[in-house]
Amino acid sequence: MPQALNATPPLRLCAGVPVQATDPQQPAGAPSAANAAANASAAALRPPLGGLLDESIPCDGTSLLSAVTMQSHLATLRAAVRAAGLSSRLNTLPAGANVTLFAPTDEAFTAFATDWDFATPQLLLSSDPERLRRLLLYHLSPRALPPAELAVTPALDTFWAGQQVLVPQPFQAPSALAPAQGAVAGESGTEARISRRIRVCGSYIYLLSYVLLPGSSLYSLPPFAEYNPQQQQGKGKKAPDPPCAANSTVLDVLRANASLSMTLRHVEASGLGPVLSNLSYTPGYTLFAPTDAAWKAVAGQLQTGSSKELDSATLRAVLAAHVLPYNRPAAALHSQLYGTLGGAAAGPLFVAVSPDGVRLQTPAGADARVVAPDVGAARRPCGSSVHVVDGVLWPQTLPAAGLTPKSQPQKRM
CATH class of the missing domain: 2.30.180.10 (FAS1 domain)
Incomplete structure (x- = not known):
């Protein structure tokens, strides 16, 4: 099981300022379409798409929700979609619209419910339908992300406008010799391993080992605004960036x-x-x-x-x-x-x-x-x-045994 949310450090005060798990600088608007262009130069290095999929469902009318129903380990997700009132969203996508769904498995929901003191996943689903709806929209990206593109995209926009799903790098892309599936993470820092990759016509489903969370706590989530492409029409252009060196890195x-x-x-x-x-x-x-x-x-x-x-x-x-x-x-x-x-x-x-x-x-x-x-x-x-x-920001864990820095007393800001 990935690192449990109850192991995530509690919200702390720095200089008397509450640390919030939101990003007010990220507008509650259209997710950036620039990531696709960002990865164009790497296209020649990507392995063939077919070898990265566990299942491919043709464009035969199968909806995203139907594809979820076909997976034996997604019964809790199906129930969550119904409880959140999102069935029609996954059943009928707008013409030409393809998305990516990060789908926590039944085991993922069980672990998540346990970490947040719910006796069963069903109690979690029924506790707050609106919060559940927001969490599910955080698992839905308005872009179709095939495995090769997912592997080189460190941050993904979602239908929770302004909140992103992160892709820790280096991404362990699967291959014939390396079965590792990679992982994604919520803004809370909690990772979820990808266990299965499915293409549904032009959309994608990735089965996850844990539920993604955009905030530091299930009970202190960031302000919600749903991404709606129609609301972005007619908006003015953002102010130009200050001068910079175009080819500098x-x-x-x-x-x-x-x-x-x-x-x-x-x-x-x-x-x-x-x-x-x-x-x-x-x-x-x-x-x-x-x-x-x-x-x-x-x-x-x-x-x-x-x-x-x-x-x-x-x-x-x-x-x-x-x-x-x-x-x-x-x-x-x-x-x-x-x-x-x-x-x-x-x-x-x-x-x-x-x-x-x-x-x-x-x-x-x-x-x-x-x-x-x-x-x-x-x-x-x-x-x-x-x-x-003026300091080195040590991670919580290091891959090499014996190299973890000696524990230091935590400082208050």
């Missing part, structure tokens, strides 16, 4: 800053360089980059004695906890919880914004301060941001 910013040489070295050694240099991924990234002094300060916490001795998998896990899979310049950061590229292994990142600056905190007890926001000057990348921090 996050790595270019690191190379131009002498105090970030260790972060640059670790990014390259971890294999994250190509990810952060991918100009075709238009949602962009936000990197909280530790200074060289910050890396040296944590050397004594490692059994290796130096971060330079960490293997690439461990470095990747550590650095992924410093990356948001979307662009957040300093002006767009708010006091709230953010999901990172590290997914559940990293845990959510708590951000507190105050007149004194921006502070960061992780479930592992790391506490850092943004000492230089939006670095880059003339080399600032378009669509991504780099903020220099």
Whole structure:
């Protein structure tokens, strides 16, 4: 079972500001269509689609709900769809509209209900139909995402406008030699493994091992607004972004800053360089980059004695906890919880914004301060941001045994 929600750190106060699991900077409007273009350059590297599917249902009139009914492990989801009044939504999609449904299995609902103290999944379904409806819409994306595209899309828009499902990287895409199915995560940081992949005409269903949650708690979900494409017609264009270097990347910013040489070295050694240099991924990234002094300060916490001795998998896990899979310049950061590229292994990142600056905190007890926001000057990348921090944001868990940093007392902001 994936990491249970009751293991997620409770909501904490940073500088007296409640940390909320919402993103007010993300408009309650149309999900970005840019992700499709972002992955076009990687198309040649993707394996054939047919080899990535467990089942393919032709365009013979089978609806998404009918396809769910055909799966023996989705009885609870079928009941949830009925209880939430979403049967017609999954039975009749608009002409030409294809979607992606993340479908928790019966076992997933049982585990989720247990974690939230419901005796049975049925009690969970009947407790609050409107909340259930919102949760199910969070599991529905307005884009058709085949497995190969899902694997290279770190953040997915949903029908809960402004809330995204995250895809921890690197995604373990399935192949003939590697049966791993990959995973997705809610904004809460809780991961759910993908156990089955089904194409239904032009739409996709991914069976999940857990229920995704957009907030830090079932009882403190972010404000709800449903995505409606018709409401987006006629809206004005957003204000232009400030000047930037069109071909600059996050790595270019690191190379131009002498105090970030260790972060640059670790990014390259971890294999994250190509990810952060991918100009075709238009949602962009936000990197909280530790200074060289910050890396040296944590050397004594490692059994290796130096971060330079960490293997690439461990470095990747550590650095992924410093990356948001979307662009957040300093002006767009708010006091709230953010999901990172590290997914559940990293845990959510708590951000507190105050007149004194921006502070960061992780479930592992790391506490850092943004000492230089939006670095880059003339080399600032378009669509991504780099903020220099004075501490290393340790993830909750690391892949290599014996390399977990020594426990530190948690600091209050």
